[in-house]
Amino acid sequence: MAAHSLTRNLCSSHFHMQSHRPSQPLLFENCCGFPISAELVLRSFRRNRCNRFGLRACVQSHKDNCSNGSLGTNAKGPTPVRRPQVLNNVEIDLVDGIDRRYSTTVQGEPQWGNPLTFHDLSSRGKLVVAVDVDEVLGNFVSALNKFVADRYSSNHSVSEYHVYEFFRIWNCSRDEANHRVHEFFKTPYFKVGIWPIPGAQSTLLKLSRFCHLSVVTSRQNAIKEHTLEWIDKHFPGLFQxxxxxxxxxxxxxxxxxEEICKSLGATVLIDDNPRYAIECAKAGIRVLLFDYENSYPWCKTETEDLPPLVTKVYNWEDVEKQLTSLVLSS
Known part of the structure; x- marks a missing residue:
């Protein structure tokens, strides 16, 4: 729906509101493509003398036409009006900013056409983002730690995993640690014991509207098939x-x-490993260093020791804010 058509449609309709508010917020999602709460909509409406509601940005005639309950129109035709700001949040700012950037002008008048939604950005060039799997999408270390405790009576807390070199944590040889990890791959601890990090699914669904998402994981080829099944189960259709x-x-x-990200043309990597973060940052790739709720001991590199292109994030809400900011500033 064209933005100016949306304005006319909203202006020519009246919203009759009951004196009481519903127990759950009403949602308006037909116009903008995502849910809008009734409270936010009401902020952009005002009551006219007919005891009805009209958009604040709508243009009325000199007097409200109360006899037929409709808003008046200018005799010379519709007056250009400022598009109503129904919402005031990050998503609207993002869409509005991109909408303005790609609008065209005909005879000096802005022609908004179809306002861009997040899904429309594919034709404009989405932000290319690489996403790690373990500890970013799913809780690998806690599942592995439980397996090692049950199978080898090697009891450790996740807080002891200050490095990703497991032989240092388990006090065994590197070969023995590799053997344990590959044994873990064959067990239910790995196959059904890894769950998505809170917030990952819902946030990635939103990000997919303006980001080209791909998985870049250090996982071995030996577990490729199961990894693909796990991603398809928990994050269906989100990764290109x-x-x-x-x-x-x-x-x-x-x-x-670094090599994989360059081949993808990725400008951002989301990863929990400081070593990978520093390597990619040196290659000019922006990195969101993911330390979920500040709980990853291996991710405790001091901020001042990190390259300028590396930013610490502590949950998926932080990730969303950072990527939204990048899109708006680009």
């Missing part, structure tokens, strides 16, 4: 591509995350 670095593998060639 899925790439495996095959790090710490018993066989096969490894690829660095």
């Amino acid at each position: 591509e899925i790439h495996f670095g095959n790090h710490f593998a018993l066989d096969g060639v490894s690829r660095s995350k």
Whole structure:
């Protein structure tokens, strides 16, 4: 729906409101493509002398036409009006900013046409974002730690995992640690014991409207099939591509995350590993270093020691804010 058509449609309709408010907020989602609470809508409406509601930005004639309950119109035709700001939040700011950027002008008058929604941004070039799997999408370490405790009576808390080199935590050889991890891959601890990080699913769904999302994981090729199944189960249809670095593998060639991100044209990486973050930042890739609720001991690199392109984030809400800000400022 064109923005000016939306304005006319809203102006020519009256909203009869009851004296009491509903127990649950009403949602208006037909016009803008995402839910709008009734309270926010009401802020942009005012009561006229017919005891009805009209948009504050609508243009009326000299007098309200109460006899037929409709708003008057200018004899010379509709007067250009400022588009009503029904919402005042990050999503509207984002859409409005991009809408203005790509609007065209005909004979000096703004022609808004179809206002862009997040899904429309594919034709304009979405922000290319690479997303890690373990500890960013799912809780790998806690599942592995439970397996090691049950299978080897090696009891540790997740807070002890100050590095991602597990042999240092388990006090065993590197080969023994690799063996334990690959044994873990064959068990239900791995196959059904890893759950999505809170907020990841809902946030990625929103981000997919203005970001081109791909998975870039250091996981081994040996668990590729299960990883693909897990992603498809918990994050269906959200990722355009899925790439495996095959790090710490018993066989096969490894690829660095920097190399994979460059091949994708990714400008942002979301990862929990400071080493990968620093490597990618040095290559000019912006990194959101994910430390969920400040609970990842391996992610405790001091902020002043991080390159300027690395930003610490502590949950998926932080991720959404950072990426939205990048889109608005680009």
